[in-house]
Amino acid sequence: MKKLTILGVALALGSLGCDSSSGGAGSQAVTIQFAAKVSTDDFVCGDTYDNLGANDTSMQVSDFRFYVHDLELKNADGDYVAVAIDTEDTVWQLENVVLLDFEDGCTDLGNEPMNTVVTGTVPEGTYDGLRFKMGVPFEINHENPATAPPPMNLTSMQWNWQGGYKFLRIDSGTFSMTDWRMHLGSTGCDGDPVSGGTTACGSPNRVDVDLAAFDPAADTVVADFAALVDGSDLDVNQPETPVGCMAGPMDGDCGPLFENLGLAFGESPAVTQSFFSIE
Amino acid sequence: MKPPIHILSLLLLVAGCGDSDAASVPQEWVWDLPDTVPEPRVPEDNPMTVAKVELGRFLFYDTQLSANETQSCGSCHLQELAFTDGLAQAEGSTGQIHPRSSMSIANSGYAASLTWANAAVVRLENQALVPMFGEDPVELGMANMEDELLRRMRDDENYPAMFAAAFPDKMEPVNLDSITKAIAAFQRQVTSFGSKVDRWQQGDRTALTESEQRGMALFFGGTNAAGVEDAFECFHCHGGFLFSQSSDDAGQVFDQKFFMNNGLYNLDSDGSYPALNEGLFETTGELVDKGRFKPPSLRNIAVTEPYMHDGSIKTLEEVLDHYARGGRLIESGPNAGDGKDNPNPNKSALLNGFVMTEQEKQDLLAFLGALTDETLLDNPAYSDPFAK
Numbered sequence: 001m002k003k004l005t006i007l008g009v010a011l012a013l014g015s016l017g018c019d020s021s022s023g024g025a026g027s028q029a030v031t032i033q034f035a036a037k038v039s040t041d042d043f044v045c046g047d048t049y050d051n052l053g054a055n056d057t058s059m060q061v062s063d064f065r066f067y068v069h070d071l072e073l074k075n076a077d078g079d080y081v082a083v084a085i086d087t088e089d090t091v092w093q094l095e096n097v098v099l100l101d102f103e104d105g106c107t108d109l110g111n112e113p114m115n116t117v118v119t120g121t122v123p124e125g126t127y128d129g130l131r132f133k134m135g136v137p138f139e140i141n142h143e144n145p146a147t148a149p150p151p152m153n154l155t156s157m158q159w160n161w162q163g164g165y166k167f168l169r170i171d172s173g174t175f176s177m178t179d180w181r182m183h184l185g186s187t188g189c190d191g192d193p194v195s196g197g198t199t200a201c202g203s204p205n206r207v208d209v210d211l212a213a214f215d216p217a218a219d220t221v222v223a224d225f226a227a228l229v230d231g232s233d234l235d236v237n238q239p240e241t242p243v244g245c246m247a248g249p250m251d252g253d254c255g256p257l258f259e260n261l262g263l264a265f266g267e268s269p270a271v272t273q274s275f276f277s278i279e
Numbered sequence: 280m281k282p283p284i285h286i287l288s289l290l291l292l293v294a295g296c297g298d299s300d301a302a303s304v305p306q307e308w309v310w311d312l313p314d315t316v317p318e319p320r321v322p323e324d325n326p327m328t329v330a331k332v333e334l335g336r337f338l339f340y341d342t343q344l345s346a347n348e349t350q351s352c353g354s355c356h357l358q359e360l361a362f363t364d365g366l367a368q369a370e371g372s373t374g375q376i377h378p379r380s381s382m383s384i385a386n387s388g389y390a391a392s393l394t395w396a397n398a399a400v401v402r403l404e405n406q407a408l409v410p411m412f413g414e415d416p417v418e419l420g421m422a423n424m425e426d427e428l429l430r431r432m433r434d435d436e437n438y439p440a441m442f443a444a445a446f447p448d449k450m451e452p453v454n455l456d457s458i459t460k461a462i463a464a465f466q467r468q469v470t471s472f473g474s475k476v477d478r479w480q481q482g483d484r485t486a487l488t489e490s491e492q493r494g495m496a497l498f499f500g501g502t503n504a505a506g507v508e509d510a511f512e513c514f515h516c517h518g519g520f521l522f523s524q525s526s527d528d529a530g531q532v533f534d535q536k537f538f539m540n541n542g543l544y545n546l547d548s549d550g551s552y553p554a555l556n557e558g559l560f561e562t563t564g565e566l567v568d569k570g571r572f573k574p575p576s577l578r579n580i581a582v583t584e585p586y587m588h589d590g591s592i593k594t595l596e597e598v599l600d601h602y603a604r605g606g607r608l609i610e611s612g613p614n615a616g617d618g619k620d621n622p623n624p625n626k627s628a629l630l631n632g633f634v635m636t637e638q639e640k641q642d643l644l645a646f647l648g649a650l651t652d653e654t655l656l657d658n659p660a661y662s663d664p665f666a667k
Contacts, residue, residue, distance in 0.1 A: 109414075109423045145408065146456035153455075156423040160408040162562060163399040175414075177375065183414075188563040191401035192534050193391045193527040196322055198399060202563050240554030242415055249564025250557055266564075 030083060030216050032071065032118040032130065035279065036064045036102035039226040045106035052226055053234035054256075059180060061225060063110055063171035064102040065157065067136045068209075071098075073122055073216060074129025083120040091150035093119070097136055099151035100223075107174050109156045130214035130221070134261075134276075135167035135206035141186060142198035159185040163198050167205065168261075170225060172244075180234060180244040182257060187247050205247060207261045209276045222279045230274070232256040306330070308468075315480050316472050316520050317528035319388035325404060325460045327468065330444040335465025337441065338458060340663040343431045344411060345372040346420035352410065352462065353663055355381040355418075359656050361579035362469065367590025371418040378416070378555040380590040383583055385655055386576055388467035389520075391527040391536035395588045396558040396572045398536060401527075403463035425455055432458070469661050471578055472520075475649040487649055493639075494646025503639055510633040511602070511643070522577035522650065538571035540625040542606030542618030543587060550625040553614050556589050569625050579655060581648040595647055599640055605632025 036043035038061065039051070048060040072080040085093045092099050092115040100118075103110040135141075140152065141164040151157075152165065159166045166183045173179025188202025211221065237243050238252045245254035249266065258265035262273030308327035310318050321327055338344060340353040350372040356362040362384040369377040379395050392398055393406040400406045410418035412425075421428055432438045432453045439453060445461055446452035476495070478486035487495065497503060499518075503510035516539055519526050525536050538559045544552045552558060552570040559568035572588050586592040592601060601607050606619025606626060618626065635643075655661070 111423070144405070144456070146404070146454075146459045153425075154423070155408075155412040155421065155425045156414075158408065158412060160405065160412060161397065161400070163405060177415075188565075189399035191392065191399045191536075193320070193401040193536060194532060194534055196402050201399075202565070246415055248561060250554070250561060 026124050027084075027121045028124045030073065030120055030122050030127075032083070032120075032216055033220040034100045034116050034118070035220050035222050036100075036116075037222050037224045037226075039224065043102050043225065045103045045110070049225070053229045053232040055233055055235050057234040059172045059234060061170065061172050062103065062107045062174065063169055064223075064225070065099065065166075065170075066134055066168040066223065067097055067099050067151075067157075067165065068118065068132050068134050069097045069137050071096075071118060071120070071130065071132040073127040073214075074131075074212075075123070075125045075127055080129070080131060081122055083118070083122055085118065085120045090119070094149060094152060095140065097140055097152070099154075099157070101151075107171070109171070109175055111154075115151075127216055128214065129212050130216070131208070131210040133206045133208055135184075135186075135204075136165045138186075138201075138204070141165055142189070159183070162187055162189045162201070163191060164189065164201075167207070170228070178243055181242065181246070182228070182244050183246045184261070185247060187249065203247075203249070203264075205263055207263065207273055207275070209273055211276065211278050214278050220279050222277050223275060224277060227277070228257060228260050228275045230256070230260055308332075310468075310470075312470060313472050313477060313481055315477065316470075317530055319467055319470070320527055320529045320531070321467065322402060322404065325463060327464055328445065330441070331446070331461050331464045332468055334438075334441045334445040334457075335461035335463070336661070337437070337664055338462050339465050340665055343435070344419055344421065344428070344458075346424055346427075347372055350419060352384075352407075352419075356384050358658075358661055358663070361385055361471070361582045361651075361655060363583040365584070367585050369418075371416055372420050373417045375416045377418065379588050380585065382575060383579060384466050385469050385471040385579060385652075386521060388470070389526050389528055389576075390523075390573075391525045391534065392573060394573075395575075396538060397562065398538070398559065399562065401536070403466050404459045407459040407462045428458070429453055429455065469655075471652040471655040473652040473654040474578065475651075476646070477652070479649075488645065490642045490645040491649045492646075494642035494644070495649075497639060497643055498646055503633065504636045505634040507633065511635075512629045512631070512633075513602075513643075515629050516574035516627075517577045523574050525573050526576075536573070538568070538573055539627045539629075540570035540623075541572075541602075542570075542623060542626045542630050543591065543601070544570060544609070544614055545606070545616040545618045545620065545623045545626075546614065547616070548622060548624075550623050553589075558588070567625055571625065577647060578650050579652060581651050582656070595644055596640065599635065599643055602630065603633055603635045605630050 038049040043064050046062050048058055050058045052059050071083040073083060074080050085096055087093055098118045101115045104114055105112040145158045157166050162185055164186050166185050168184040170182045184205055186201035186204050190199050192199050241251040245251055245257050255265050260274050262271050264270040306329040340351050342348045342351045344351055355364045355369045357364055364381045367380060369381045393400045412422045414422050442452040442457055446457050475486045497511050498513045500509040502508045516524055518524055527535060549566050550569050557569055559571040584594060586598050592598050604619055608617045609615050
């Protein structure tokens, strides 16, 4: 409930900022709307969706969360400028990272509050283009999660075996080993026992998103589960791998999902992502 | 203005200490280690104290740390088995079988990396989060239950005072960071250097039998009966004070973690291991990392059967036979393959096989048995405070 209240305040502040240009000399408030969809349907926690993947599989979807960072809008000169993220009175935004959360606690691993927006400020002007990264920046990803402030303090979003976070979490079912799940984070990370920190990750797995012709006043960024699983054999699982994809390099089921996220996987090179689009 | 205030508060602090009873003064931690062993590395943000270690001992053995309150850390790390569980593969609180065999926590404060094959986890504080909150596999099953966990701690009749004593500088000492720090502090002081081999290394020439001494010589590069120098090559991976080269300590300036393929499996031309147990490859995706695991410490090895990351070798004698052959042959079934044969692209170059007489085998087994620290197995300081 506390989180909900704070979210309400943040939303109100965000919309106020949009209507006026009172964000300070030379700057303006901006709210970037996000939506989670499954093809043309809005994602509703716990609903079942049809015609998914390569074999028109039906699947119930019960979690849908991801982190974004380094949001930039394209100004009238064609230059990208950073969105300065609001960090006051919000549990969803920290430094340059934002958790977008479309589940409402329909399973035990979720919670009731949701967040569908990024709020911040940009220099005064007009904008028509957005780019950002899905994931958590390296500097925040490998900090001690036990002392992290919101939104980095949710254990269901932590990815402790690699010393980081789940950048994307989409689950089906009610959390059993036979339910399809997609958890994406950095893998191949290397720790230094002397310093205690993480030095680098072989597969950072941050998703580059570039949405040209995005109008922040009118458009919404859509994360489409149907697009994520396009071409994936959802009704088949590579034996002795997690059902779905936990970003394991040995799990062939990750192949189509990584391709749709634009990420390199095995022999397949990085391409342009198709999970996010404009509406 | 600031310095006087600072000094004043210090004076108040000192005065406070003098006025209160001795129990409220944090006791300085003293390591009880032989001269032959360095102190473990202690992170600057988690200094050792008696109160913190005691809190950690309670938390380590408390089933409130699992979602369904059936398991504690100690459920898979039993003191009488040198903090392993005797199972080939561990079983979590929901019944899920872990791909791996439980590792000993004794001397885990010296591990350059934690668990069997994970280069990313290098601090006990961070490692504690994996069994608590991990979802694949489920161990303690606490994912998304951090608030419930803290509620259990705050509602407990003993914990609030114990957390306050362990973290006296914290306004709200009951928090997740305190839990991982206390468990880490407890584990860091579960040291084990009281074996017969330790007494020998400290100069007691009566500590080892003739057979154990012969085994020790063979272990550390001695020439075998067949006339081969360093025939057994044991110490290249299992050397040093930890009997694992993958070690760290307070004075260490180099990253010494490392991972080796010891020829247990060879499923295909990539030298693959069975799914879910492919070693370092599972995180790096590099083919050369297939089957690479951390050489575990051999301290207390005689009481921690079965062996290997998946518990697939039952006895120490069979382990020696495996190394004598230079890789394991599995003739049929899903894991069929010869870990010895070329091409096995990832097998360690140290695994060449060797000729071993029955006497040599018995001597090596005797030496490995002399690495058992009997005091570890019943030291009250490491024991379960909830035991009835």
